Amino acid sequence: MKESSPSFAAFFRPASTRKLRTTVQAGFAFFSLYAGYRFYLFYLWAIGERTTYTPRPPSVEGFLPISALVGLKRLVLSGQYDMIHPAGLTIFLAALVIGLLLRKGFCGWICPVGFSSNLAEKAGRKLRLLWQPPVWLDLPLLSLKYLLLFFFLYLIAWQMTLPQIESFHRSPYNIGVDAKMLLFFLEPSGLAAGIMLFLLLISFVIRNFWCRYLCPYGALLGLLALASPFQVKRDRTTCIDCKKCEKTCPASIQITTKSVVRTGECIGCTECVAACPVDGCLSIALPGRRKNPLLLLPGAVVTLYFLFYIAALATGHWHSEVPPEIMAKLYRIIGDLPHP
Numbered sequence: 001m002k003e004s005s006p007s008f009a010a011f012f013r014p015a016s017t018r019k020l021r022t023t024v025q026a027g028f029a030f031f032s033l034y035a036g037y038r039f040y041l042f043y044l045w046a047i048g049e050r051t052t053y054t055p056r057p058p059s060v061e062g063f064l065p066i067s068a069l070v071g072l073k074r075l076v077l078s079g080q081y082d083m084i085h086p087a088g089l090t091i092f093l094a095a096l097v098i099g100l101l102l103r104k105g106f107c108g109w110i111c112p113v114g115f116s117s118n119l120a121e122k123a124g125r126k127l128r129l130l131w132q133p134p135v136w137l138d139l140p141l142l143s144l145k146y147l148l149l150f151f152f153l154y155l156i157a158w159q160m161t162l163p164q165i166e167s168f169h170r171s172p173y174n175i176g177v178d179a180k181m182l183l184f185f186l187e188p189s190g191l192a193a194g195i196m197l198f199l200l201l202i203s204f205v206i207r208n209f210w211c212r213y214l215c216p217y218g219a220l221l222g223l224l225a226l227a228s229p230f231q232v233k234r235d236r237t238t239c240i241d242c243k244k245c246e247k248t249c250p251a252s253i254q255i256t257t258k259s260v261v262r263t264g265e266c267i268g269c270t271e272c273v274a275a276c277p278v279d280g281c282l283s284i285a286l287p288g289r290r291k292n293p294l295l296l297l298p299g300a301v302v303t304l305y306f307l308f309y310i311a312a313l314a315t316g317h318w319h320s321e322v323p324p325e326i327m328a329k330l331y332r333i334i335g336d337l338p339h340p
């Protein structure tokens with residue numbers, strides 16, 4: 001057994017890896033908040049409550065996963081890119097490709113909801129509120145997000161025909177759905193407010209409650225991640241069973257029971273590798289290459305994400321083709337529009 005000696009993995013100690021992840025996540029979260037604020041100003045202009053025009057930030061479409069799934073099916077069936085919410089489809093495609101190649105790196109390094117979940121977990125830990133559900137409860141709860149995912153995949157990917165897709169795609173509801181989403185948060189119904197409050201409070205008690213049990217987006221990324229070439233590997237012969245990896249794992253994975261972490265729950269955060277005190281015992285492995293620099297996976301996640309953004313921007317697939325004046329007209333009646 002060889003205790004830690006200077007190496008690539010040892011260079012990034014737990015604190016610095018965690019700090020780096022927090023910094024990257026916070027960067028994306030602050031950008032999302034800023035985009036949300038700009039979108040709110042655009043909305044106020046659109047409904048006539050503000051005279052100064054603020055351009056609509058396309059990145060808010062990242063919060064429209066259903067529209068993006070419909071856009072993806074339309075792209076597959078007709079070859080046409082969604083030019084109503086192109087940024088939404090681009091972000092969705094980026095997340096899927098990241099999932100396929102780089103585990104759930106989108107969840108671990110980019111998604112602002114995952115970041116807020118992590119913050120709630122940290123606060124819950126400090127307040128000594130965190131509780132780990134027993135296996136008999138954890139396993140059935142884990143299945144919920146897959147049930148939700150299969151429900152949406154059945155309805156959209158399986159059931160919807162191309163004419164139905166086109167009809168939904170061009171519907172006033174879909175065009176103005178970003179305003180509908182904004183109103184959902186600004187003026188929630190009693191039920192929606194109650195559910196949001198429940199999710200917020202329970203996140204202080206049960207680690208990553210939304211991400212772990214309910215998010216169908218994360219479930220989809222987790223299924224894709226099963227094919228990812230990146231895997232956390234443990235060397236049983238050098239492991240000293242200190243369980244530091246498990247204590248730090250935000251996805252509550254029982255790393256010490258495996259040689260390879262294959263589960264779709266792994267978000268590729270690399271915190272376990274940084275926390276392991278035995279040099280080389282845990283590593284982020286690729287086929288034919290067991291040891292890789294710790295920052296390879298997160299670096300690839302962020303690079304790939306920005307490559308999608310730059311490609312979409314350069315090829316005209318980032319900004320919506322719907323004129324702001326048309327959006328403004330729809331935003332004024334969006335509260336009365338039924339779901340198509």
Ligand code: SF4
Pocket residue numbers: 106107108111112113114115210211212215216217218219
């Ligand atoms: S599980 Fe869902 S909410 Fe959580 S980080 Fe992943 S995509 Fe975001």
Ligand code: SF4
Pocket residue numbers: 232245248249250251252253255261265266267268269270271272273
């Ligand atoms: S197994 Fe390691 S890389 Fe995967 S989620 Fe847990 S701590 Fe992060």
Ligand code: SF4
Pocket residue numbers: 234238239240241242243244245246255256275276277278281282
């Ligand atoms: S951190 Fe985990 S893998 Fe590393 S020595 Fe301790 S128990 Fe083994």
